[in-house]
Structure formats: structure tokens, C-alpha cells
Amino acid sequence: MTSTITHPAPRAQLRGIRVDFDGRSALGGVDLDVHAGSMTVIAGPNGAGKSTLLEVLAGTREPSSGTRSVESAIAFVPQRTAISDRLPVTVRDVVTVGAWGRTGRWRPLHADARAAITEAMTRLEITSLATEPFAALSGGQRQRALLAQGIARGAGLLLLDEPTTGLDRDSAERIRAIMRSEAERGTAVVCVSHDPAVIDEAHRVVHLTDGLVAGLSETASDDAGVRRGRAG
Numbered sequence: 001m002t003s004t005i006t007h008p009a010p011r012a013q014l015r016g017i018r019v020d021f022d023g024r025s026a027l028g029g030v031d032l033d034v035h036a037g038s039m040t041v042i043a044g045p046n047g048a049g050k051s052t053l054l055e056v057l058a059g060t061r062e063p064s065s066g067t068r069s070v071e072s073a074i075a076f077v078p079q080r081t082a083i084s085d086r087l088p089v090t091v092r093d094v095v096t097v098g099a100w101g102r103t104g105r106w107r108p109l110h111a112d113a114r115a116a117i118t119e120a121m122t123r124l125e126i127t128s129l130a131t132e133p134f135a136a137l138s139g140g141q142r143q144r145a146l147l148a149q150g151i152a153r154g155a156g157l158l159l160l161d162e163p164t165t166g167l168d169r170d171s172a173e174r175i176r177a178i179m180r181s182e183a184e185r186g187t188a189v190v191c192v193s194h195d196p197a198v199i200d201e202a203h204r205v206v207h208l209t210d211g212l213v214a215g216l217s218e219t220a221s222d223d224a225g226v227r228r229g230r231a232g
């Protein structure tokens, strides 16, 4: 089944995306439009193709067929478990990688890139951890550092893979608050998640099953805001 999501002026658009691994279909023809100022959650059971779809959006996975069009810079926030414990980098180094999206890799940081690093670390409340080794952080602190990296990039499309999985309530709420404020600032936020609290706050939920869009639910931005208000 192919599902088409329509809306004017998408920031990213996928059409007929198929991804095959060794002759097995991970995505079987997915259409998706992603809009500025919205939060889209990709949900579904293990193996449904969620991470593969996120990789196609990010441009790190070439589809077997179909088209991809993205109208802005991209920030990709990987699962924190995907980052090696042996990486000899500080928290500030991790966030600085995000700011390279503004200046170019290994280039001296301009004032606006330095300001973006400072602002991202402040928003994620990791300024006091700046010189700590990334490997020494707790899971929640690592997730904040990775999200700060994504935000420091200043991209119009922010992609996150399971950002709240395994976090305690307060840590998960901090991450959700930043995702909300990014969408409110006009960023197109796309997040793979099993977390009911994240799903509840989405403007659009794409339910994947066996590599196909099995369902789509949409909430007007205002309604999502009201729900958030009720949730406190």
C-alpha cells in the first residue's frame, strides 16, 4: 500500500520510496511530506522500517527506487547508543560538530557559529558539562548533548531517532520540550519514536507496518498545543 500525505509547500518530500536489503523489502513504496513548523512522528513495531525511512530522509540511505526532495539543511540526531563510548571527545566537541554545518568542517568558527554552540548548550542545560568527556555522561546527558549538536546546526529539518527511549520522566520531558520549541521556531521536526508521550504531542503520526504506511493521524497545531497544556 502506498499512502500519500498532502499539504502545501513541504520542506521535504518523499515519493514512492522503496528500500530493498538483499532482495527483502524494508520500505515498499512510501510517500511523505514534511512541513515547516510541525512535528512528525514515525511510529510502528520493530522492523517496520522506521529507521530506514529516517535514513532516506536524512540522505544517508539511497532508496532502491523513488524520489527524495529536501529544501533545507538537515540535522540528524542519532540514537545515543549508536555513538561509541571510546570516542575521545568532550561535550563541547560534540556540539561543535553541529556548528560545522554553518562554517564548513575544520574551518574556524564564525561568531554566529560560536553563538549557536553557546545557545544550544544553554537550552539543553549542558554548559557546566562542556569539558566533560562525552563517554562519561549519563544516558540523559548524552541525549541532551546530541540534541544540542543538532540544534547548533541551525537546520530547517531536524531528524531524531528514538530520542527519549530509556530516559527517565524528567529527562524525556526536557527532550520533548526542545523538540516542541524547535517546531514552534519553524523547524520541521521528524522523530522515530515508540514513546506514547512523544506520539501524543505530534502534529502528524505516520504508522509504519512492514515497510508500508498503515495509517496516518494528523492533529492541527493548535490542538496539539491544547493537549500539551492539559498534560501540564
Ligand SMILES: Nc1ncnc2c1ncn2[C@@H]1O[C@H](COP(=O)(O)OP(=O)(O)OP(=O)(O)O)[C@@H](O)[C@H]1O
Binding pocket: 021, 022, 025, 026, 044, 045, 046, 047, 048, 049, 050, 051, 052, 053
Ligand atoms: N543494513 C541492513 N541490512 C539488511 N537488512 C536491514 C538493514 N537495515 C535494516 N534492515 C532490515 O530492514 C527492516 C527494517 O529495519 P528498520 O531498522 O528500518 O526497522 P525499525 O522499524 O526502525 O525497527 P526498530 O523499531 O527495531 O528499530 C528490518 O527487517 C531490518 O532487519
